[in-house]
Amino acid sequence: MVQTTPLREARSKGRLATTWSLLCADKFALAAAIILTIVVLCAVFGPMFLGEQASHQNLRGRNAPPFDLAKGWLYVLGGDQLGRPLLARIVVAAQNTMAIATGAVLASMTIGGTLGLIAGNSRGRAGQIIPRLADVIMSFPSLLLAVIVLYMLEPSVKNIIIVLAITRIPVYLRTTRAEILEIRERMFVQAAKVMGASEFRIVFRHMLPVILPTLITIATLDFAFVMLAESSLSFLGIGIQPPEITWGLMVSQGRPYLTTAWWLSFWPGLAIILATLSLNLLSNWMRVALDPQQRWRLEIGGRKNG
Amino acid sequence: MADHLLEVRNLSVTFHTARGPVHAVRDVNWHLDRGEVLAILGESGSGKSVSASAIMDLIDCPPGEITSGRILFDGRDLLTMSREERRHINGKRIAMIFQDPLSHLNPVYTVGWQIEETMVIHGTSRQEARQTTVDLLRKVGIPDPEASVHKYPHQFSGGQRQRLMIAMALALRPDVLIADEPTTALDVTVQAQILALLEELQRETGMGLLIITHDLGVVAEVADRVVVMNAGEIVEAGEASEVYHNPKHPYTRKLIAAAPGQGEMSSGVEEGAPLLSLRNVSKRYGTFEALKGVSFDLMPGETVAVVGESGSGKSTTAKVLLRLEEASGGSAIYKGRDLFTLSPRELYEMRRDIQMVFQDPTQSLNPRMSVYALISEAWVIHPGIVERSRWRARVAELLEQVGLLPEHMYRYPHQFSGGQRQRIAIARALALEPQIIVCDEAVSALDVSIQAQVIALLDRLQDELGISFIFIAHDLPVVRDFADRVIVMQGGRIVEQGDVRQIFEAPREPYTQALLAASLDPDPEIQAERRARRLEAAE
Incomplete structure (x- = not known):
C-alpha cells in the first residue's frame, strides 16, 4: 500500500522553487515571511535613511495623535513625548531590537544545543557535569545576574546579548539532552552504528535533524521572551541607553503616558507582537516543510490553491 | 432473524482523512451465537478490528463515520441506542480484551482494585466484588490469588497480565467476549496456555467468543467458524476446517499458501572451515547473566536460526556479536581475528562484512x-x-x-x-x-504473505551472493522453511543445536519439544491432534 503522495521532482525544479511553492501553500506563513522581510529591511536600511528624523525633536509635535498627516507622513503613527515621529523611531529601533534578539537567541541556541549534544552523547563525566551547569544557571535569578553583570560592564548591545544568551542556555541544553537520550536508543541510530558510522556522523546526520525542529520552535518562542527581557532591563536603566532605541525601550518609555497618549507604547508593542507572531508561524511552517512525513499537507494545500 | 446473539449487518465504516475518505469496511455481515467461537482473520489494514470497534463504540466520529448497517445484539440495534444504554451493555454483556495488556492496565492501581472497579461501576458492592475477584483470579490461573489482588500490573509477566485482562473481562459474566489479537505479543508456549484458557472459559460459561487475529494457527486452534477479510470486505466465511481445506476465494488460497512451515526443509550445507565461530560468549548486566557460555559456528553460505522465547538471550547474542554491546567474556573468531578485541579502526573495517536487519523497519x-x-x-x-x-x-x-x-x-x-x-x-x-547478515526478528512484524515474500527474497540473495545469515526468530514455522541449522536458546543458554531436520523431526531436549508442541499449525485437523497430545501430556 504505497501512499500516493505527489512527489516533488526536487532536482528538476530546484530547491528555491520548491521552497517557494511550499511557502505559497501556507498563506499565513507567506504573510509572516513578508512581514519578517520588511522588519529585516528596516533593521538593515532604517538607520541609514531615517536615523536623522528619528532623533529630531519637534516640541510642537509632542504626543501628537496618530493618523494625522498634517505634520508629514512620518507622523502618521503619532509623535512621542519629545515630538519625535513614532514611525521613524520604530523603523530605526528595529536594528537594535533585532540585533539583540537574534544575537541572544542564536548564541544561546548554538551554545545550549552543542552542550546538550555533548551531554546527551557522553556516558562519562561530561554527561554529568554539563546538566549540573544548567542547574546552576537556572537556580540563579536571571534578572539579578543581568543587573550584576551590566552594573560591572558597560551596558552595550554586545553585553546585553551576552547576558541574555547565558540566561537562556539551560532551556536549549536540557531540551537537547533529553531528546538525545531518547533518540540515542532508537533503531536507526543503532543501524547507523552497525554500518560503521562515526560518532560525528551519527550526531550530525541522524540525531540533529530530528531535534532541530524542536529547537527552532523553542527559539522562536524565546525570541519574544528576549525582546521583553531586554525591555525590562532598559526599564531598570541598565539596558540600552538613550538616545539608542529598541522597541522594548519605547514601550517602557511610553508607559507613563499610557492614559493620555496610548500610541506611544501601542505601536512598538504591536511591532514586537507582529515580529514574534510571524516568526512563530514561519517556524511552524518550517517544521512541516522539513519533515518528509508531514510535507504532503502543504503539497495538497498547494495544489488546491494553485 | 433475532436468533443470533450478535449480528453485524451490512456495516460500512468510512474514515474521513486529509487524503480523502478511506472505506475501512464495506458491507460487512457476520453473526455470533451463544457458545460459539468465531474468528475474524485478516492482515493489517484489512479492517478486521473495525467491526469490533463499532460494537464497542470505540470508533471516533469524526473522523470515522458509520455510513450504513446495523449491529444487532439480542435483537436490538446497538447503533441507534443512546450512549447511556450502550454503557450498560459494554463491559457488562459484551467485554473486550486487547493485544497489549500492559497498556490497558493502569499502573498506579492494584490489579485487584481494577478488576473490582468494573463490577462496582455496574453496581456490585465493594466487598462482594473483592470476593468475586479472588475467585476469578483463581479461575484464570493466577498463582496465590489472595495475595495477587494487592499487586500492581508490573509485577506480573506478559502472559499473567493477559490472564488478568481476561479475569477483568469475565468479571460481569458477559454474553460475548471480543479478543483483539489476544496472543500476538506473547511467547508461543504462553500463547497456547492463553488460548486453552479462553476455550475452557468459553465452554464453561457458554458465552460467544469473537477472536480477531492475523494468525491461521490461532484460527485452527480455537475457532468453530472463520470470516476472512481483505481490504475492508469479507471474502470468505464458513467452518474453520472447511475454509482451510477448500478455500474458495483466491485471497484465502493465497493466505493459506503463504503460511510458513509447509516448504521443504534444508538438508544443511557442507562441513568445512567455519566463517564465524563463537566460543563461550557471555554477557552480564550487573549480577544478571544474559548470556552464559554461548558457542556456535557459522559456515559460509549457511543460515543459522536462533530461536527462543523472550528473555532467552537471542537478541543479546546479536548485539554482542555486532559490538552494539560489549561482551563480558568469550570470543568470536571471524577471519582469524577475535571480533570482541578489535580496535575501533579494525571494527570499522569489520562493519563492512557483518550487517544487520532489524525487527521494525519503521524504526530502523x-x-x-x-x-x-x-x-x-x-x-x-x-x-x-x-x-x-x-x-x-x-x-x-x-x-x-x-x-x-x-x-x-x-x-x-x-x-x-x-x-x-x-x-x-x-x-x-x-x-x-557483507559476508554475514544478522536478521533480528526481521520478519516478525510483517503480515504472513509479506513474510513469505521477504523470506523468499533472503533465500534468493543467499543463492546469488553466498551470504550467510544468522536468523533470530521466535516463530518456529518460519525457521523451519529457511534455516539450515537451528539453535534453541533458553535463559541465556543454548539448550539444543542441530540441523533443521533433526530439530523439527527428532528434538532431543524437553524444552525444544515443548516449543514445537506449542507452536500452532494452520491446519485445524493437525492442530486438534496436537492439542489432544498436549492435553495427554498434561495429565
Whole structure:
C-alpha cells in the first residue's frame, strides 16, 4: 500500500522553487515571511535613511495623535513625548531590537544545543557535569545576574546579548539532552552504528535533524521572551541607553503616558507582537516543510490553491 | 432473524482523512451465537478490528463515520441506542480484551482494585466484588490469588497480565467476549496456555467468543467458524476446517499458501572451515547473566536460526556479536581475528562484512532520509566500494534486486508499506556487500504473505551472493522453511543445536519439544491432534 503522495521532482525544479511553492501553500506563513522581510529591511536600511528624523525633536509635535498627516507622513503613527515621529523611531529601533534578539537567541541556541549534544552523547563525566551547569544557571535569578553583570560592564548591545544568551542556555541544553537520550536508543541510530558510522556522523546526520525542529520552535518562542527581557532591563536603566532605541525601550518609555497618549507604547508593542507572531508561524511552517512525513499537507494545500 | 446473539449487518465504516475518505469496511455481515467461537482473520489494514470497534463504540466520529448497517445484539440495534444504554451493555454483556495488556492496565492501581472497579461501576458492592475477584483470579490461573489482588500490573509477566485482562473481562459474566489479537505479543508456549484458557472459559460459561487475529494457527486452534477479510470486505466465511481445506476465494488460497512451515526443509550445507565461530560468549548486566557460555559456528553460505522465547538471550547474542554491546567474556573468531578485541579502526573495517536487519523497519530507517540517502550512506561511510558517479545506478540496481523499482529511491520510508520498508532495510545491508547478515526478528512484524515474500527474497540473495545469515526468530514455522541449522536458546543458554531436520523431526531436549508442541499449525485437523497430545501430556 504505497501512499500516493505527489512527489516533488526536487532536482528538476530546484530547491528555491520548491521552497517557494511550499511557502505559497501556507498563506499565513507567506504573510509572516513578508512581514519578517520588511522588519529585516528596516533593521538593515532604517538607520541609514531615517536615523536623522528619528532623533529630531519637534516640541510642537509632542504626543501628537496618530493618523494625522498634517505634520508629514512620518507622523502618521503619532509623535512621542519629545515630538519625535513614532514611525521613524520604530523603523530605526528595529536594528537594535533585532540585533539583540537574534544575537541572544542564536548564541544561546548554538551554545545550549552543542552542550546538550555533548551531554546527551557522553556516558562519562561530561554527561554529568554539563546538566549540573544548567542547574546552576537556572537556580540563579536571571534578572539579578543581568543587573550584576551590566552594573560591572558597560551596558552595550554586545553585553546585553551576552547576558541574555547565558540566561537562556539551560532551556536549549536540557531540551537537547533529553531528546538525545531518547533518540540515542532508537533503531536507526543503532543501524547507523552497525554500518560503521562515526560518532560525528551519527550526531550530525541522524540525531540533529530530528531535534532541530524542536529547537527552532523553542527559539522562536524565546525570541519574544528576549525582546521583553531586554525591555525590562532598559526599564531598570541598565539596558540600552538613550538616545539608542529598541522597541522594548519605547514601550517602557511610553508607559507613563499610557492614559493620555496610548500610541506611544501601542505601536512598538504591536511591532514586537507582529515580529514574534510571524516568526512563530514561519517556524511552524518550517517544521512541516522539513519533515518528509508531514510535507504532503502543504503539497495538497498547494495544489488546491494553485 | 433475532436468533443470533450478535449480528453485524451490512456495516460500512468510512474514515474521513486529509487524503480523502478511506472505506475501512464495506458491507460487512457476520453473526455470533451463544457458545460459539468465531474468528475474524485478516492482515493489517484489512479492517478486521473495525467491526469490533463499532460494537464497542470505540470508533471516533469524526473522523470515522458509520455510513450504513446495523449491529444487532439480542435483537436490538446497538447503533441507534443512546450512549447511556450502550454503557450498560459494554463491559457488562459484551467485554473486550486487547493485544497489549500492559497498556490497558493502569499502573498506579492494584490489579485487584481494577478488576473490582468494573463490577462496582455496574453496581456490585465493594466487598462482594473483592470476593468475586479472588475467585476469578483463581479461575484464570493466577498463582496465590489472595495475595495477587494487592499487586500492581508490573509485577506480573506478559502472559499473567493477559490472564488478568481476561479475569477483568469475565468479571460481569458477559454474553460475548471480543479478543483483539489476544496472543500476538506473547511467547508461543504462553500463547497456547492463553488460548486453552479462553476455550475452557468459553465452554464453561457458554458465552460467544469473537477472536480477531492475523494468525491461521490461532484460527485452527480455537475457532468453530472463520470470516476472512481483505481490504475492508469479507471474502470468505464458513467452518474453520472447511475454509482451510477448500478455500474458495483466491485471497484465502493465497493466505493459506503463504503460511510458513509447509516448504521443504534444508538438508544443511557442507562441513568445512567455519566463517564465524563463537566460543563461550557471555554477557552480564550487573549480577544478571544474559548470556552464559554461548558457542556456535557459522559456515559460509549457511543460515543459522536462533530461536527462543523472550528473555532467552537471542537478541543479546546479536548485539554482542555486532559490538552494539560489549561482551563480558568469550570470543568470536571471524577471519582469524577475535571480533570482541578489535580496535575501533579494525571494527570499522569489520562493519563492512557483518550487517544487520532489524525487527521494525519503521524504526530502523531514519524517517528524514530518502531511500537514496539511506542506501548511499553506506558508501559515504565506507568510501571505495562504489565510485560516486555510479551511486545512483547502484542504488537502482540494489532496489531492483530486492524487488522494488528504481524510481522508489526519491521517496521517503513512510511512503512504503511495512514489507517494502523491510526490503529497503535489506537493500541497505546489501550495499556494503557483507559476508554475514544478522536478521533480528526481521520478519516478525510483517503480515504472513509479506513474510513469505521477504523470506523468499533472503533465500534468493543467499543463492546469488553466498551470504550467510544468522536468523533470530521466535516463530518456529518460519525457521523451519529457511534455516539450515537451528539453535534453541533458553535463559541465556543454548539448550539444543542441530540441523533443521533433526530439530523439527527428532528434538532431543524437553524444552525444544515443548516449543514445537506449542507452536500452532494452520491446519485445524493437525492442530486438534496436537492439542489432544498436549492435553495427554498434561495429565
